[in-house]
Amino acid sequence: MSGRIPRQFIDELLVRVDIVDLIDSHVPLKKTGSNFVARCPFHTEKTPSFSVNRNRQMYHCFGCGVSGNAISFLMDYSHLGFVEAVEDLAAFVGVDVPREDGGESDEVVKESASHLYAVLEEVTAFYAEQLRGAEGQKAVEYLKGRGVTGEVARDFGLGYAPQGWDVLVSRFDRKALVDAGMLVVRDDGKVYDRFRGRLMFPIRDKRKRVIGFGGRVLDDSLPKYLNSPETPVFSKSKELYGLCELLQKKNRPERILVVEGYMDVIALAQYGVSNAVAALGTATSKTQIDLLFRFAAELVFCFDGDIAGRQAAWKATEAALPCLRDGRQIKIMLLPQGHDPDSLIRAEGVPGFLERINGANVLSDYFFESVGGSLDLSTIEGRSQLMTAARPQLEKVPSGFFKDMMWRRLNDMVGGGALEVPKNQSTLRPRFEKNVTTKVGQKRPSLLRRVLALLIQHPHLEHLVSQRDLEWGELSFSGKELLEDVLHVIALEKPENSAILLEAYRESSYEKAVKALAGMELDVPEGGEEAEFSGALTQLLRQSREDKLTELLAKEGREGLSIEEKQVLRMLLTQRI
Structure with a gap:
């Protein structure tokens, strides 16, 4: 929409x-x-x-x-x-979501998408029914040969697409089937079923809606696997097979295993390894990796040990580098030659397979082995080649401790001192967090946090500030910028509660600080918020004026004051009396 x-x-x-x-x-x-x-x-x-x-x-x-x-x-x-x-x-x-710059056309788009979801759900049920029929027995035999039980087939909604060329078009809406990618349109306008004689794998999104299909042949014909094309509800680079089913089993998995194929996901699920997903016939994308990191802090890429598998592992590594913020981890697990996840877990059992996952290479080791393993680092030429290969990749990594340490490791590999860590790579915490926590032992940081927390949790308290004749320009204290910003946002947005105020800070540089203050425990009796806020604000301003006064008096005795500074000093001395 x-x-x-x-x-x-x-x-x-x-x-x-x-x-x-x-x-x-x-x-x-x-x-x-x-x-x-x-x-x-x-x-x-x-x-x-x-x-x-x-x-x-x-x-x-x-x-x-x-x-x-x-x-x-x-x-x-x-x-x-x-x-x-x-x-x-x-x-x-129970309300509809309006859209700007859309009007009626947006409603048409929404209705069209809903129609596609509906027809894809109907086709899924039809394919599942066909799997239980006479023609579907060859697919059933294939699944039994792979050790797949009826329970797992049901959980993943497996089905069978009959051999006929017009099976779907004779049963469902033609336009919806075309729009959903289930029919192929010929140059002469005639259509035929895209999937024929294949074991069918419904692809579901996070909201459990069928958005497309993957189909596997049951003989030696090509292509072995066929996926739905791009449609208004399906984009291969943004979705992952098995993610919906994984989240049904565990909402917050400790780690997610990324494998190469549909049957890898199903075979592992058959053995109780239900935290696997697969890319949809394309290289793993940054979008998919970012999506997975929303659910788990650790991803393990599991690829075959052949040349194609190693190439896929390196492409996944390149896609993952821009996603590696602090707190996230990726491992690379290359399987023994001749094995896929299904055959390996059969050969070594679940404990052996899980042991391989635990022992998989962390991405940093795999990265430097890949870019520098074949180079002679005892020579200038070899070190130069390493820097040429590694530097463009490391520049993709977001700023943080992980990036700093990757640069330092590269520096060590080329001899130490030969490469400076880029100066723009900072591991400092956000400005506000740094400002309000550095003065350990002083009262103001906790006092300021109390003022801010009260204001964020009770936005109506802003009127107590607006009633005062405040000269903000004369004051200077850590976190003043955030306090001014919160007051400005409240005056502008007039939020009815802190939930709306928090929404105003979504994706802003202050979002993390505002969220932390919104959840800060204050132990203020109900109804006592105004008195508590007024008292805390008065104390904060008094301390700030005292600090400014001390600063100006010291400067006056040391080097003298400008005309403007003398005016501020007189005002502060007057307020002190």
Whole structure:
């Protein structure tokens, strides 16, 4: 569906929804005082530390630190993108999502997409029925030969496409089949079934909708595998086979195994290894890797040990480098010659297969072995070739500790001192976080955080600031920029609650800091927020003026003051009396 979602609609949606009802429909909540609590759905814990506040329309976990509003919850819990989460939240409260610059055409697009999902679901059921019929027995025999049980075939929705050229077109809507990629249109306008005489693998998205198919021949004909073409609901470079089924088994897997084919995913699932997914007939893309990192912090790429498998492993490594932020890990697992995941797990058993996963090469080792393993690093020529091969790849890695250490390892390999780590690679924390935590032992950082937390959790307190005649320009303290920004956003947006304020900071440089402050525990009695905020703000301003006064008096005695500085000094001395 084209067109942007109006910001006003998102704010109205966050006002209309009750986050307690939303979360309780996914995670049962228990009322405790003014909040509702549960065991956190985002990490393993024995006692509840996940708290939901109805007044602020926010959730926060005091165990793992996660926090957010209703949209954030759906994004994290259901593994949805922002637009998908807004659509699901709108459906939860029973309203349609409007679009800017679209109007009626957007409704047509939405209706068309819904029609495609419907026909693909019907075709899936038809193929599953055919698998149980007489012609489908050869597919059943193939599955039995691979050790696939009826339960696994059912879980993955496996089916069979009959040999006929017009089986689908005689049963389902012709236009929808064409748009969904299930029919091939000839130059003369006639159509025929794309999939014939094949074992069929439905491809589902994260929302459990069938978006396309993969089909495998049951003889020696080519192509061995055939995939649905690109359609309005299916893009091969953005989806992964088996991801939907994986998430049904475990919402937050510790790691995800990326294999090469549909049958690899199914064969591993047959042995209880249910955390595998497969790319859809193309090289693993950055989009797919970023998608997987939304669900697990560790990915293991499992490829055949032949030349094609090694080439696929290197392409996956290149695609993964821009995704490797701190806290993420990738391993490369090359299988013994002549083995695929199915044959290897049969030969070595599940414990042996899992042991190979645990012992797989981390990406950093694999990367440097690949770019430098065949070079003579005792020579200038060899070191130069290593730098030429490695440097463009390392420049793709996002700034952080991992990138710094990769550069240092390259530096060590070329002899040390021969290569400087690029100066723009910083491992510093975000500016605000650094500012408010560096002055250990002083009262202001915690005082400032209290002022900010009260303001973010109770945006209506902004009127207490606007009522004061504040001279912000004269003051200087760490975190002042964020305080000014929050006040500006509240004055501009006029959010009804902190959930809407948090939404205003989505994808901004202050988002992490605002989220942390939104979940900060304040221990302020209900109804006492105004007095607490007013007192904390007064104390913050008083301390800031004292610091400024001390600074100016010291400068006056040391080197003298400018005319402007003398005016500020007189004003501060007057306020002190």
